[in-house]
Amino acid sequence: MQETLNIAAYKFVPIDDAAELRETLRAKTHELDLKGTILVAQEGINLFVAGTPDSVRGFLAFLRADPRFADLEAKESWSASQPFRRMLVKVKREIIRMDHPAIQPATGRAPGVDAATLKRWLDQGHDDAGKPVAMLDTRNAFEVDYGTFEGAIDWRIHKFTEFPKAVQKHRDELAGKTVVSFCTGGIRCEKAAILMHELGLDNVLQLDGGILKYFEEVGGAHYQGECFVFDGRESLSPDLKARANGVSARASEDPDIAIKR
CATH class of the missing domain: 3.30.70.100 (Alpha-Beta Plaits)
Incomplete structure (x- = not known):
């Protein structure tokens, strides 16, 4: 078959x-x-x-x-x-709904970090300039519960439109660190990184290709659990194998859930 x-x-x-x-x-x-x-x-x-x-x-x-x-x-x-x-x-x-019209990624994206470089930083405990790395999960709380990077910041948002207010509330936590925003496939962390730059947080990067690209290129190093995906497989392990055998109604029947990455 x-x-x-x-x-x-x-x-x-x-x-x-x-x-x-x-x-x-x-x-x-x-x-x-x-x-x-x-x-x-x-x-x-x-x-x-x-x-x-x-x-x-x-x-x-x-x-x-x-x-x-x-x-x-x-x-x-x-x-x-x-x-x-x-x-x-x-x-x-x-x-990807953020309700923040000023964010226009087509006019210029925030700087990114590739999977291999991020793994090296996490291995050594800091970036190449010696700054601590803060992994910022931009996904919804239920997604984070399936798995995330070790020690990642999780603001327990329930939808991506809550992210701008969460940044305003917690921005002091990110001071003095190299912030790497990440999500499932890259789309949310791309908008998130641009927003944070506009708010004056200069040392912010996005994980290029998100968690799925990280799994593809370096496996599950420094990642705990699985990654929720927006189809009937439910979640993927770091070897990109499906967790569920059936079709998850939550993902497959709601187009706004099924397409967030």
Whole structure:
């Protein structure tokens, strides 16, 4: 039996034809028999789709033929069966809701740190300048409960729109440290890092590709537990193996849950 290829990808890029693009993507995913969730907004695209390897890679090639998505990077993982029940393609106000319109990642992203460098910093207990590293989990509390980096800061937010107020309340905790914001696949920590820079916290980085890219490149070093994912697999271990065998209704039936990364 052929395994199912799952991809997660996003890109902040101006999109002025969101409604038309939605119809194009809806038709293409139907043609390729893909399932999952795609959100399109003026600020960019956010997607998580699954299907046969040929269909998924064909869809990526189709997307990358559009100059706006030519450099779209996708994180891959595998499952024994299709983790989604249907295909949703939706136009939204934001591809990840923060309710902070001044944050526009398409105009310039915050600096990032790659997985190998972060592991080295965590191994040695400080960054290359000798500063302590503060790992800041930007995910919702229920996600954090599945697993997170050792000693990570967790403000127990219940939705990402609470993050800006949480930063204002706790910013003094981050002073004098190199802050690495992280999330499942990179999209939330990208907005979070930009916000923190705008609030005057200069030494803030985002973990490039999020937890899933970290798992892919360096495994589970300094990470405890698993990573909640937004499909029927429920969560992935550091070797990117699925925890659940069935389809999680919470993730697969709610497009706003199923696409957060």
